[in-house]
Amino acid sequence: MTTSAMVEEAFGKLDTGAEVVIDFSPVRRLASGDLRELRKLANAAEEKSVKVGLCGVDVSVYRVLKLAKLDGLVL
Amino acid sequence: MPQNIAPPSETRMAYLESLVSQASAAAAVFTQYTQEDVDRIVKQMVLAGLAQAQHLARLAVDETRLGVMEDKTIKNMVATEFVYNYVKDKRTVGIIREFPESGLVEMAEPIGVIFSLTPITNPTSTVLFKCIMAIKTRNAVVFSPHPNAWRCCAEAVRIMYEAAVKHGAPEGVFTCVEEPTLSDNAWLMHHKDVRLVDATGGRGASRAAYSSGKPALGVGSGNTPVYLEKTADLDMAVVDIITSKTFDNGTICASEQTVVIDDEIYDVALRKFAELGVHICSAAETEILGRTVIDPVKGQMQPMAVGQKVTDIARMIGLRVPPHTRLLIAPIGGVGREYPLSVEKLFPVLAVCRAHSVDEALRLCIDVNHAGGLGHTAVIFSRNDEIVKRFGEAMNAGRIIVNSPGAIGALGGVYNDLVPTFSFGCGTGGGNSTMDNVNVYHYLNIKRVARRTPAHMWFRVPNQIYFDMNAVEVLRGFPSSSTLIVTNPALEQMGHVNIVRRSIPPQTTVHVLAIPDAEPEIKVVMHGVETLKAYAVDQIVALGGGSVIDAAKIMKLKYEFPQADLDELAAPFLDIRKRVVEFPTEKTNHARLIAISTTSGTGSEVTPFAVFTDKVRGRKVTLADYSLSPDVAIVDPQFVMSMPKGLTADTGIDCLTHALEAAVSVYASPYTDSNAMQAIRLVFKYLPIAYENPRDEEARSMMHNAACIAALAFSNASVGVNHALAHAFGARFGVAHGRANALMLPHVIAYNAAVPTKFRPSPNQRAYTAHKKYAMISDLLGLGGKTVEEKVRNLVAATERLLDQLQAPRSIADLGISREEFERAMPELAKIAFDDPSWQSNPRMPMVDELIELFWSAYEGRGVARKEAEIEVCV
Numbered sequence: 001m002t003t004s005a006m007v008e009e010a011f012g013k014l015d016t017g018a019e020v021v022i023d024f025s026p027v028r029r030l031a032s033g034d035l036r037e038l039r040k041l042a043n044a045a046e047e048k049s050v051k052v053g054l055c056g057v058d059v060s061v062y063r064v065l066k067l068a069k070l071d072g073l074v075l
Numbered sequence: 076m077p078q079n080i081a082p083p084s085e086t087r088m089a090y091l092e093s094l095v096s097q098a099s100a101a102a103a104v105f106t107q108y109t110q111e112d113v114d115r116i117v118k119q120m121v122l123a124g125l126a127q128a129q130h131l132a133r134l135a136v137d138e139t140r141l142g143v144m145e146d147k148t149i150k151n152m153v154a155t156e157f158v159y160n161y162v163k164d165k166r167t168v169g170i171i172r173e174f175p176e177s178g179l180v181e182m183a184e185p186i187g188v189i190f191s192l193t194p195i196t197n198p199t200s201t202v203l204f205k206c207i208m209a210i211k212t213r214n215a216v217v218f219s220p221h222p223n224a225w226r227c228c229a230e231a232v233r234i235m236y237e238a239a240v241k242h243g244a245p246e247g248v249f250t251c252v253e254e255p256t257l258s259d260n261a262w263l264m265h266h267k268d269v270r271l272v273d274a275t276g277g278r279g280a281s282r283a284a285y286s287s288g289k290p291a292l293g294v295g296s297g298n299t300p301v302y303l304e305k306t307a308d309l310d311m312a313v314v315d316i317i318t319s320k321t322f323d324n325g326t327i328c329a330s331e332q333t334v335v336i337d338d339e340i341y342d343v344a345l346r347k348f349a350e351l352g353v354h355i356c357s358a359a360e361t362e363i364l365g366r367t368v369i370d371p372v373k374g375q376m377q378p379m380a381v382g383q384k385v386t387d388i389a390r391m392i393g394l395r396v397p398p399h400t401r402l403l404i405a406p407i408g409g410v411g412r413e414y415p416l417s418v419e420k421l422f423p424v425l426a427v428c429r430a431h432s433v434d435e436a437l438r439l440c441i442d443v444n445h446a447g448g449l450g451h452t453a454v455i456f457s458r459n460d461e462i463v464k465r466f467g468e469a470m471n472a473g474r475i476i477v478n479s480p481g482a483i484g485a486l487g488g489v490y491n492d493l494v495p496t497f498s499f500g501c502g503t504g505g506g507n508s509t510m511d512n513v514n515v516y517h518y519l520n521i522k523r524v525a526r527r528t529p530a531h532m533w534f535r536v537p538n539q540i541y542f543d544m545n546a547v548e549v550l551r552g553f554p555s556s557s558t559l560i561v562t563n564p565a566l567e568q569m570g571h572v573n574i575v576r577r578s579i580p581p582q583t584t585v586h587v588l589a590i591p592d593a594e595p596e597i598k599v600v601m602h603g604v605e606t607l608k609a610y611a612v613d614q615i616v617a618l619g620g621g622s623v624i625d626a627a628k629i630m631k632l633k634y635e636f637p638q639a640d641l642d643e644l645a646a647p648f649l650d651i652r653k654r655v656v657e658f659p660t661e662k663t664n665h666a667r668l669i670a671i672s673t674t675s676g677t678g679s680e681v682t683p684f685a686v687f688t689d690k691v692r693g694r695k696v697t698l699a700d701y702s703l704s705p706d707v708a709i710v711d712p713q714f715v716m717s718m719p720k721g722l723t724a725d726t727g728i729d730c731l732t733h734a735l736e737a738a739v740s741v742y743a744s745p746y747t748d749s750n751a752m753q754a755i756r757l758v759f760k761y762l763p764i765a766y767e768n769p770r771d772e773e774a775r776s777m778m779h780n781a782a783c784i785a786a787l788a789f790s791n792a793s794v795g796v797n798h799a800l801a802h803a804f805g806a807r808f809g810v811a812h813g814r815a816n817a818l819m820l821p822h823v824i825a826y827n828a829a830v831p832t833k834f835r836p837s838p839n840q841r842a843y844t845a846h847k848k849y850a851m852i853s854d855l856l857g858l859g860g861k862t863v864e865e866k867v868r869n870l871v872a873a874t875e876r877l878l879d880q881l882q883a884p885r886s887i888a889d890l891g892i893s894r895e896e897f898e899r900a901m902p903e904l905a906k907i908a909f910d911d912p913s914w915q916s917n918p919r920m921p922m923v924d925e926l927i928e929l930f931w932s933a934y935e936g937r938g939v940a941r942k943e944a945e946i947e948v949c950v
Contacts, residue, residue, distance in 0.1 A: 029107050032246035035100045060107050067103035067187070 003027050007037040014041075014050050021075065025056030030064045038070055080261045091263055097247030098188045098215035099268045104245040105213040106185060110168040116242045117159065117210050123238035124155035124203045124231075131199040131234070134227035139195050141382025146323035150200035150497075157488040157495040158207050162515055167212050171521070178526035183519045185213040187270040190263050192284070194276040196326035196382060196421060197497055198224035199231040201275055204497040206235035210244060212518040217269070218251040219260050221276065229253060264289060273513075275498045281506060292517055294498045294507050297328045297451025298419040299481050300443035302436050302466055303344060304457035305337040311478070312456035313347045316425070319480030321401050325423045326382045329452040329474065329485030329499060333410065333417055333426040335439045341429045345404065352401040354389070361405040363392045365415035368424060374412055376420050385423040410442035419447050433462060437469045444470055450501030450510055454481040473500055473510035487512050529838040530652055534746035534791050535701050537681050542710035542780055544772070547671060549709065550578035555614035555667070557584045559607060561627040562618040563592035566673060571714055575618055575671065586610050592619070594695065595626035595687045597641070603630035604637075607666065614667045617705070618714075620726075621677030621686075624670045628685040628703045635662045641687075645696045647912060658700040670705035673714040675765075675778040676726025676813055678733065678786020680708035695806065697912075704790070710783045712776040720766055723778075724881040725813030727762040730754065730782040731877075732816040736795035737788035738852060739827055739845040740916040741837040747792035748848075752855055754785035759856050759873070763880045795917035796908075797823040800929055803907040807900055808892060817883040821871050822932040824849060827919050828867040835920035845918040886936020897934055904930055 001009075006022055013020045045052040053075035057065070065071045083091060124131075132147035166172070172181040189209065193201040198220060209216045220228030232251040240246060252259055264272050264287035272291040274284035281293030303312055320331050336344050345355050356364060368380040368388065380388055385403055389396045396403075403424045410417040416426040430436035444453060453470035456478055457463050467475050476484035479491060487493030494512040502510030509517060541549045558579055562572055567589050579585055588606050590599050607615070607630060617627030632639055636659040648654035670680035679685075683701045688694075718726070734754035737747050757777050764774035800823070801815035810818075828846040846863050853859075853866035858873050860866035875885075884890055887897060908914075908926045921929075 030104055032097075032100045032104050035104065063106055064103045067106065068100055 001026070003030065003034045004037050007034070007041050010041055010052060011044065014045055014048050014052075017048075017050060019051040019053065020045070021053045021055055023056050024054040024058070024061065027061055028058055030061055035064070035068050035070065038065075038073065039068075042070065042073060080258050083256075083258050083262050087259065088262065091252065091259060091266075094217050094250040094252065095188060095263070095266050095268050097250055098217050101245040101247040102185065102187045102213075102215040105215065105248065108168065108213055110166060112243060113168060113211055113213060114163065116239050116244050117162065117207055119242040120207060120210060120235050120238045121155045121159040123234055124207075125152060127231075127234050128152045128155070131203075131227060131231050134230055135199045135224065138227045139198065139224050139382070141196060142323040142326050147200065150197060150323065151203055153486060153489065153495065154200040154204040154497055155207065157486075158204055161488060161495045162207065162211050165211070165515060167515055167519060171519075178528045180524040180526075182522040182524060183212070184522050186518060186520060187214065188268050189214050189216045189271045189273050189518070190266070190269045190289075191216050191218050192260065192272075192274040192276050192280045193218060193220045193224070193228055194280075195221035195224045196328070197323075198228050201497045202228050202231040203235065205273065205275075206232065206239070206249060208515050208518050210239055210248070211515050214518055215245075215248045216250075217263060218249065219255040219263060220251065222255055225251070225253065225255055261287075271518075273498070275513075278506075285506065285508075292498070292500070292508060292513055294500050294509075294513060295505050296419055296447060297332075297499070297501070297505075298443055298446050298448030299329055299332045299452045299454060300440035300448065300470070301331045301334040301454040301481065302440050302457070303334050303336040303340065304433070304436070304455065304459060304462055305339045306458040306462075307340070307456035308458065308478070309340060309344060309347060313344065313351060315456070315478075315480040317348070317351055317353065317401055319482040319484070320425050321385075321423050322480075322482050324382045324384060325482075326421050327482035327486070328419070328421065329476075330421070330482035331425060331454060331480075332419055332448070333407070333428060333439075333443045335428045335430050335436045335443075337433075337436060338429055338431045341427075345406075345427070348402070348404055352397075352399055354385075354394075354396045354400050354403050356394075356403055356405045358406075360392065360394055361407065361416065364388075364403065364405055364424065367392050368420065368422070369415035369418060371415065374415065374418060376418065376422070380420070380422045380424075383422050388422055388424060410439060410446055417443060417446055433465070437465060440466070441469055444472065448472070449504030450507060451499060451505060452476060452481055452485045454479075454484070471502070471504045473502055474512070485512075527838055530650065532742070532744050532746075532839070534744065535683070535704070536787050536790065537704050537708050538706060540681065540708045540710065540783065542783065544712055544776065546709050546711040547575060547578050547713070550575065550616070550669065551580055553614060553667065553669065553707070554580065555583045557610050557612045558586070558614040558616060559603075559610060559612045560585060560587045560616045560618055561603060561623055561630065562587065562589055563623055564589045565592060566619055566714075569717065571618060571673065574713070575616060579616075583614075584610070586612070590623065590626055592622060594622050595629065596690050597687055600626055600629045600633065600687060603627070604633045607631075607634040607664070612666055614669065617668065617670045617680075618673065620672065620674040621679040624672065624677075624679040624705070625685040625687065627668060627670070628679075628705070629687055629698065631666055631668045632658075632685075632698075632703065634664050634666055637663055641696065641698070644698055644700070649915065651699065658702050660702075667707065668705045669707040669709060671709040671711060671714060672779070672782070674718060674722065674726045675715050675775070675782040676729035678730070678782050678789070680705055680710065681783055681786045682790045684790075708783065710779050712772065712779045715775055715779050716770065716772070718769065720769065723762075723766050723769065724883055725811050725817075726782065727758060727765065727778060727813070728817040728820070728878070728881065728883060729813035730778070730785045731758045731762070731874075732797050732801075732813075732820055733789040733794060734758065734781075734785040735820070735824065735852070736797055736917070737785065737792040739848045739918050740789075740792040740795060741835060741840045741918055742792045742916050743848070744792065747788040750784045750788035751792070752852065754781045754788065755852055756855055757781035757784070759877060763877065766881055793916035794913045795823070796826070796914040796919070796921050796926075796929070798913035799908045799911035799917075799921075800926065800933070802911050802913065803904050804887070804930070804933075806907070807904055808887075808890070810890065814884060817878050817881075818885075818887055818933045818936070819929065820878070821874050822929050824867070824871050824874060826925070826929060827917070829919075831919040832922055832925065833920045835915070835917065840918065843918065884936075887930075887934040889936060892934075894934070897930075901927060901930065
């Protein structure tokens with residue numbers, strides 16, 4: 001499953017109102033588009049007051065999220 | 076944002092924000108790329124740039140109306156092919172360099188988002204160059220071209236971007252501001268996500284970059300002086316200057332501006348220029364040219380002239396020149412405001428100036444260099460290496476180009492091995508942060524991973540040590556034509572000198588110098604040196620205690636190296652391996668030093684130390700260097716059999732202190748440990764016997780060995796805080812060194828065994844082991860105890876018992892020093908003890924308050940026994 005597919009799937013769960021956790025352990029590299037999607041997901045979750053989190057984040061991926069100021073998503 | 080520049084509109088801000096935002100995301104993603112990733116992308120970008128070199132050159136000329144399309148094509152090719160050739164094998168990701176011998180590894184860290192200003196003069200080539208550098212270093216760039224060159228630059232960015240992304244670069248890695256304004260630039264420079272401002276252009280762009288408060292690479296304008304020296308290859312020089320100055324109509328800021336020509340070749344040089352299609356201006360033409368192309372108020376070139384064809388410039392002053400004229404040369408009489416053409420001229424006009432000597436030529440070049448060209452470029456044509464060197468020293472220029480064209484020479488990679496660049500750092504002279512040809516390393520943060528590198532250890536001792544009864548007889552084996560025995564009057568009276576004399580081969584002329592038995596004064600040493608010279612001595616036999624042997628060491632030093640400055644050699648040092656002062660090595664005279672110790676304490680016969688007193692300045696001076704170590708040591712107990720009891724005790728305790736301090740020193744090693752431990756064992760066993768029964772030959776012999784063995788240990792591991800305290804206290808109250816050591820010893824053991832308040836920085840100290848070392852010593856002595864704490868306590872108690880057996884004074888108060896007197900002396904005592912270098916190898920770094928506390932413990936005495944239960948041993 002690609003990263004964007006994982007994020008897409010998470011979008012679908014936002015309406016359930018429950019906390020959404022994405023298992024990021026298979027993710028080894030992020031593209032610019034992935035960051036865009038993640039940012040959109042974070043914004044949408046905030047609007048719906050739903051908590052979204054990433055678990056199993058690889059160190060180099062974490063570094064990218066940190067630089068992109070998306071590290072708040074990491075559980 | 077600067078107050079004098081209005082901020083962009085909301086809409087414009089949103090646009091600019093989107094550019095930075097894309098770049099930020101790209102920069103974050105880029106951190107995951109490998110060296111192979113970026114190298115693959117860079118190659119494809121270079122190929123794309125090369126393919127479009129002419130197209131971009133044409134766009135640049137069409138838009139800017141500056142320069143020559145054909146030359147701009149070459150610039151674009153240099154910016155791609157030559158830059159690629161330089162960067163292709165450079166490591167810019169992960170580990171970029173390793174220095175195994177020093178334990179250092181350099182690692183690359185990208186910068187992030189770079190905001191880059193590009194100039195009108197070299198628009199597309201600068202963009203190509205910066206794109207390649209950025210990808211090679213995993214950075215993202217927001218470009219803001221010169222407002223009159225933004226379209227061609229945007230096209231160059233597009234070409235680079237598409238090639239990069241097609242081959243895997245992150246989206247958004249390059250963005251370019253359309254129709255950029257000063258307001259845009261100011262806003263972007265201050266954007267929180269912009270990590271570096273890279274401004275290539277005029278002085279204004281550079282200043283703005285540095286004023287932004289962001290890290291900046293601002294590089295600016297020049298004013299290149301050229302010295303055409305009389306030994307130059309004139310034909311080559313003339314062609315090179317024309318090539319350079321006419322290249323892209325003179326728009327490269329490193330191009331030649333004023334040529335200073337030696338008088339001897341001035342006329343022929345101008346004739347050669349004229350033969351190659353250069354118009355030499357008359358005085359009147361030069362005057363009107365200066366008024367026209369240079370702004371008389373600002374003293375700077377007029378923008379309308381920049382990058383224009385020579386025929387157009389000639390037309391500006393009503394001058395008709397043939398259509399293929401290459402260059403206008405304007406002879407000027409000097410440099411400065413009265414000679415307008417002596418400033419930077421980025422168009423095909425060259426000033427020339429006649430010089431009547433090398434000095435005058437260099438002065439004129441310095442004047443040009445200082446007239447707006449500091450830090451940039453200077454050129455010389457000469458076959459005289461000495462003059463080239465003088466020129467290099469006189470010019471403040473990041474690029475000093477020799478026998479090559481300035482503009483193309485400074486670009487690097489074509490005429491020389493300078494780093495190819497389109498951004499010339501001008502150093503502080505030009506108000507820049509770098510003087511380099513800006514390159515990939517300026518687009519990187521370089522992290523240094525520094526591994527621990529303990530100092531190299533050693534164990535250095537004299538070549539020959541002879542020991543046991545009658546060892547002195549080995550003197551027969553040392554040939555000498557003239558020997559000086561340095562001793563003291565008492566030893567002479569006791570007949571010791573005669574024993575030595577009998578062992579020296581009969582063919583040797585023997586002289587005797589008896590010196591006072593006290594720490595040697597410099598005048599005593601210098602008298603000894605004169606004696607050595609007078610007798611042309613080739614062998615010194617030092618017979619005595621530490622004072623005599625130390626005196627002989629310094630005599631030998633001054634005899635062999637008369638130029639040795641004792642004051643300088645005594646300079647303090649923190650680490651002998653890194654000391655500022657080096658002992659001399661070129662000997663004027665040669666003399667073998669044989670040391671025969673007549674006490675069993677200092678071990679001076681094997682140590683690399685010597686102490687003398689400078690009475691004139693009222694101070695004690697310590698010299699330390701392995702070259703001071705005697706060549707031969709003789710440890711013959713016959714010379715200590717008659718030592719008085721008090722001296723036996725004092726010197727024996729000194730020996731014990733040496734061994735105990737060497738054992739716990741931060742420089743202790745298995746080599747020093749073996750010696751220190753053995754010496755301790757010998758002292759505990761034999762010192763009481765030698766004290767009680769001075770004629771016991773075995774005890775005397777073993778104590779004599781112990782002193783030498785302990786000295787072998789502390790010569791390499793050094794001593795500690797006990798010595799620092801004893802030196803200060805002994806000097807202030809006139810107490811013998813061994814006795815002063817005894818007063819401090821139990822307290823210092825307890826102090827070093829406890830949890831340190833402060834650790835001394837030392838790469839050789841891998842763990843705090845002093846308490847364990849003391850426990851080992853305790854085991855060695857069979858003192859019993861189960862825990863480290865118990866063993867340390869037992870060692871302290873055993874030391875106290877030994878001191879009691881030797882009837883050593885057990886408190887400073889016992890010496891009759893009143894509490895008030897001691898209190899008055901305390902501030903100075905503590906200061907001197909802290910200044911003493913001895914503690915620097917102590918395992919525990921003493922704080923001044925702790926030194927005071929130790930002094931007071933010693934004043935009270937026997938405190939350790941009382942406080943036994945309170946010793947908090949480090950565990």
